[in-house]
Amino acid sequence: MTTTTTPTATGTAAEAVGTAHTRVEGVAKVTGAARYAGEVPHPGLAHGWLVLSTVARGRIRAVRSEPVLAMPGVLAVLHHENAPRLNAGYTNAFGVPDPIVQVFQRDRVPYSGWPVALVVAETPEQAREAAEALVVEYDEEPHDVEFAAGLPGVYTAESAPAGTKGDLEAELAASAVVVDAEYSTPEEHHSPMEPHAALARWDGGRLEVIDSNQGSRFVADELAKLFSLDPESVRVRSEHVGGGFGSKGTRPHSVAAAMAATVLHRPVRVVMTRRQMFSLVGYRSPTAQRVRLGADTDGRLRAVEHRAESLTSTVHEFVERSAEYGRAMYGSDAHHSVSRVVRLDVPTPSWMRAPGEAPGSFALESAVDELAEKCGLDPIELRLRNEPDVGPVSGLPFSSRNLAGCFEEGARRFGWADRDPSPGVRREGRWLLGTGTAAATFPMLSAPSTAAVTAEPDGTFTVRITASDIGTGARTALTLIAADALETAPERIRMRIADSDFGPAMIAGGSMGTRSWAWAIRVAAAGLRERLVLGGGIPPEGITARSDTSRAVGALPPMERHTFGAQFAEVAVDVTSGEVRVRRMLGIFAAGRIVNPLTARGQFVGGMVWGLSMALHEEAVRDRATGGHVGADLAGYHFAAHADVPQIEADWVDDPDPDDPVGIKGIGEIGVVGAAAAIANAVWHATGVRHRHLPIRPDRVLLAGAAAAGDAGA
Ligand code: MOS
Numbered sequence: 001m002t003t004t005t006t007p008t009a010t011g012t013a014a015e016a017v018g019t020a021h022t023r024v025e026g027v028a029k030v031t032g033a034a035r036y037a038g039e040v041p042h043p044g045l046a047h048g049w050l051v052l053s054t055v056a057r058g059r060i061r062a063v064r065s066e067p068v069l070a071m072p073g074v075l076a077v078l079h080h081e082n083a084p085r086l087n088a089g090y091t092n093a094f095g096v097p098d099p100i101v102q103v104f105q106r107d108r109v110p111y112s113g114w115p116v117a118l119v120v121a122e123t124p125e126q127a128r129e130a131a132e133a134l135v136v137e138y139d140e141e142p143h144d145v146e147f148a149a150g151l152p153g154v155y156t157a158e159s160a161p162a163g164t165k166g167d168l169e170a171e172l173a174a175s176a177v178v179v180d181a182e183y184s185t186p187e188e189h190h191s192p193m194e195p196h197a198a199l200a201r202w203d204g205g206r207l208e209v210i211d212s213n214q215g216s217r218f219v220a221d222e223l224a225k226l227f228s229l230d231p232e233s234v235r236v237r238s239e240h241v242g243g244g245f246g247s248k249g250t251r252p253h254s255v256a257a258a259m260a261a262t263v264l265h266r267p268v269r270v271v272m273t274r275r276q277m278f279s280l281v282g283y284r285s286p287t288a289q290r291v292r293l294g295a296d297t298d299g300r301l302r303a304v305e306h307r308a309e310s311l312t313s314t315v316h317e318f319v320e321r322s323a324e325y326g327r328a329m330y331g332s333d334a335h336h337s338v339s340r341v342v343r344l345d346v347p348t349p350s351w352m353r354a355p356g357e358a359p360g361s362f363a364l365e366s367a368v369d370e371l372a373e374k375c376g377l378d379p380i381e382l383r384l385r386n387e388p389d390v391g392p393v394s395g396l397p398f399s400s401r402n403l404a405g406c407f408e409e410g411a412r413r414f415g416w417a418d419r420d421p422s423p424g425v426r427r428e429g430r431w432l433l434g435t436g437t438a439a440a441t442f443p444m445l446s447a448p449s450t451a452a453v454t455a456e457p458d459g460t461f462t463v464r465i466t467a468s469d470i471g472t473g474a475r476t477a478l479t480l481i482a483a484d485a486l487e488t489a490p491e492r493i494r495m496r497i498a499d500s501d502f503g504p505a506m507i508a509g510g511s512m513g514t515r516s517w518a519w520a521i522r523v524a525a526a527g528l529r530e531r532l533v534l535g536g537g538i539p540p541e542g543i544t545a546r547s548d549t550s551r552a553v554g555a556l557p558p559m560e561r562h563t564f565g566a567q568f569a570e571v572a573v574d575v576t577s578g579e580v581r582v583r584r585m586l587g588i589f590a591a592g593r594i595v596n597p598l599t600a601r602g603q604f605v606g607g608m609v610w611g612l613s614m615a616l617h618e619e620a621v622r623d624r625a626t627g628g629h630v631g632a633d634l635a636g637y638h639f640a641a642h643a644d645v646p647q648i649e650a651d652w653v654d655d656p657d658p659d660d661p662v663g664i665k666g667i668g669e670i671g672v673v674g675a676a677a678a679i680a681n682a683v684w685h686a687t688g689v690r691h692r693h694l695p696i697r698p699d700r701v702l703l704a705g706a707a708a709a710g711d712a713g714a
Contacts, residue, residue, distance in 0.1 A: 056627025113279020194242025282350020434686025473599025592665025607671020
């Protein structure tokens with residue numbers, strides 16, 4: 001693989017950061033030596049199988065355990081009447097109760113797919129057979145799972161306040177050009193390759209858990225609270241994780257496994273099935289969005305309004321904050337944005353890669369394209385005319401902002417200058433061809449973390465940090481960072497991660513993992529080097545220096561801190577079959593100093609594939625009658641497969657963060673932002689038809705084509 005990289009300001013040939021490195025655990029992964037939570041061997045292991053509710057609302061009347069307990073190998077059936085009592089006062093890391101992890105504590109069923117029991121047996125097959133045979137009787141109540149815009153009960157959550165500036169209606173009234181359009185995105189699922197799994201056991205008074213998650217210390221702390229344990233009495237390890245995308249926090253499987261291990265005095269593993277994941281691990285809420293833009297004839301924005309609605313469950317509030325995307329993006333005289341939420345009898349949604357920004361950017365970046373069309377302006381030129389000097393709503397300065405550089409480089413490489421702005425003019429056989437673009441932004445933050453760096457007597461170094469590598473390449477990136485910080489070669493670094501005993505650290509989330517962990521490693525490494533210059537021998541246990549970045553991170557002044565990107569797509573549309581094919585995509589990002597071009601490119605391209613998938617394929621369908629999903633598996637829920645993915649290029653412009661010790665910003669999520677809008681804008685350019693509802697399915701293309709033909713004939 002070749003990667004073109006712009007050399008960074010701080011990069012030199014001698015440094016490891018900025019050079020391409022294959023994954024340090026790559027051989028272990030491809031040879032199968034790397035063990036995942038669902039396959040770690042353990043003597044005496046019992047296997048738990050979750051039983052999920054088949055009704056969408058009601059109460060459990062009875063769990064008929066007796067026949068199942070007589071089945072081969074069955075050891076226990078845990079449910080609300082016999083499960084150990086968890087800490088009733090439990091609140092999660094945000095200080096609010098979360099009944100989804102307080103499993104088997106009550107008889108109420110708030111949605112279809114709610115965990116009602118755990119069957120434990122000697123083998124997974126016995127557990128599964130018994131779980132499928134378990135009869136659970138319900139007192140069923142009427143449910144409502146149907147999401148739409150403007151439902152009664154939609155409200156503004158305290159956690160998601162509106163952003164407001166200026167007099168919106170006055171500026172709209174004074175605008176020569178107005179776009180007023182509604183957009184929607186469907187329910188989408190994380191679908192990490194590795195299903196959620198946990199092995200729990202008691203060892204000398206400590207709860208030991210091997211779990212697939214995005215933050216071992218985070219999960220350990222949650223389990224400690226749930227089971228009323230001292231945090232030091234819980235250890236969670238997550239050495240290898242096959243994807244998470246926001247779904248792998250504390251989930252019912254690890255709580256249920258710990259419960260069963262407590263009851264049975266045996267190690268117990270619980271692995272979710274793909275189908276179970278559709279109701280147990282969160283998802284992206286469907287959204288209904290309305291955008292109103294007002295501009296002068298020269299495209300300068302006077303008003304930006306973005307109103308988004310999403311759903312949450314009846315037991316826990318999660319808001320998909322789609323409307324906040326524009327708060328960092330476009331300058332305007334007036335701004336109003338709010339993401340509201342409505343409670344339905346559905347599972348609680350959750351963070352999913354670029355939460356808020358992914359659906360929000362689809363709506364706003366589509367609307368901006370519509371505005372460019374109405375103004376007769378090139379969509380890149382329109383965006384550049386609305387570049388803000390300071391935060392559009394906050395008024396705070398940007399720590400750095402190089403969106404213009406992304407568009408300049410992207411337009412050059414994509415060949416944008418040759419584009420005929422008129423829609424529906426390029427044809428190649430049965431295909432109509434079009435190109436589209438969109439901007440992207442994502443917040444860039446740091447979180448306190450701790451690390452320990454040890455100089456070993458043999459001249460190597462061991463780094464211990466509760467980081468998570470969920471497939472991102474974080475372990476490798478941190479190895480390069482440690483090597484530079486210690487002025488040694490990456491081969492001399494032993495990177496140990498994903499063990500809660502290593503201390504508090506940021507989770508792999510919010511595009512903040514590598515940045516937050518790198519900071520802690522740099523500080524610990526600097527402390528170690530100070531001690532090593534004093535000279536003297538290194539004792540057998542080595543010399544260790546520790547760090548805690550809480551104070552340094554807390555001292556960062558408030559600013560608008562973001563990454564940026566420019567997305568480009570070319571599509572081919574067959575309006576007689578409704579088929580849309582993406583032919584090529586290009587993403588250029590300003591996302592801080594790039595630590596490892598090889599894995600960074602994978603992050604960007606992976607995000608862009610998500611955007612393609614969001615634009616054309618992904619849609620979870622809920623059945624109104626049962627309240628559950630139709631086709632909740634990877635056959636019924638299609639996401640982009642190899643045949644759907646064309647040539648995708650991702651690259652970056654020089655953009656080191658001025659406040660980060662390494663210059664890192666964070667790259668996990670920006671790749672998906674704006675990608676779906678670029679494709680939808682390209683479909684418009686190909687066909688002349690706007691698609692404001694995702695995914696752009698063949699039936700939608702056909703219906704839109706028929707409607708356009710009807711208009712033409714009328
Ligand atoms: Mo990510 S959605 O912050 O794991």
